[in-house]
Amino acid sequence: MDQTVIKYRHCGRDIYSFSCSNSHFNKQSDDLNRRECPICRHTLTFGLLDAPVAITCPFINAHKVSCAFIIGSVHGPSHLGEWHDTEIHVGLTNSQGLVYNYTLSGVQRDDRGWEQCVCVQLVPPWRHDLRDSWDRELNEFSLLPEWVSERFHEEREFGSCCYGFALTFINRMRSLDGKVPLSRDEFTGCHVLPRIKTVSTYINIYHTILQHGFYIADKLDNM
Numbered sequence: 001m002d003q004t005v006i007k008y009r010h011c012g013r014d015i016y017s018f019s020c021s022n023s024h025f026n027k028q029s030d031d032l033n034r035r036e037c038p039i040c041r042h043t044l045t046f047g048l049l050d051a052p053v054a055i056t057c058p059f060i061n062a063h064k065v066s067c068a069f070i071i072g073s074v075h076g077p078s079h080l081g082e083w084h085d086t087e088i089h090v091g092l093t094n095s096q097g098l099v100y101n102y103t104l105s106g107v108q109r110d111d112r113g114w115e116q117c118v119c120v121q122l123v124p125p126w127r128h129d130l131r132d133s134w135d136r137e138l139n140e141f142s143l144l145p146e147w148v149s150e151r152f153h154e155e156r157e158f159g160s161c162c163y164g165f166a167l168t169f170i171n172r173m174r175s176l177d178g179k180v181p182l183s184r185d186e187f188t189g190c191h192v193l194p195r196i197k198t199v200s201t202y203i204n205i206y207h208t209i210l211q212h213g214f215y216i217a218d219k220l221d222n223m
């Protein structure tokens with residue numbers, strides 16, 4: 001999913017396509033000005049103030065994000081549009097983008113492999129106090145006997161193991177900051193599901209463009 005998606009308006013609808021090539025209606029030319037509207041078939045002429053807008057890709061390289069909760073999938077980013085515990089794997093980045101994640105072999109510290117993820121930034125940039133203690137706390141936390149590989153399945157009854165690891169750490173940092181802990185449902189509902197919904201819309205648009213060369217938005221789409 002490495003093409004840039006753009007959005008423009010014609011015939012009163014928002015229309016999405018790739019920024020260049022690969023879409024069936026501009027095979028002859030990559031020139032945006034020679035595209036047709038897929039509804040009225042008129043050649044599109046983009047004038048002042050109606051330049052197509054590039055849609056921000058919701059997948060982020062987690063190794064470039066500090067102090068974040070990240071959601072990845074071993075099957076690639078197109079599997080992140082639905083919230084299936086079996087499909088996803090979650091972790092936490094330290095200030096250097098090193099990803100701590102709990103697996104069958106215990107806690108891993110990955111410096112690669114999380115290049116296309118959904119990221120939830122956890123620490124505001126101006127909270128230097130929290131940022132400064134983050135790495136030390138995360139490292140200490142990851143060494144606790146709770147997270148040895150033998151206990152991986154034991155933890156499963158509390159939900160998926162990797163999720164339990166990440167959320168327990170988030171709650172530990174919240175308690176150091178004088179905040180009440182969040183339940184799994186609260187965290188998922190407030191911080192994860194809205195992002196998964198955006199990702200799901202993006203994936204649907206992307207796959208439709210791959211198939212048909214364009215995507216015509218419903219009133220309900222909001223990208």
Ligand SMILES: [Zn+2]
Nearest residue numbers: 010011037040
């Ligand atoms: Zn049109």
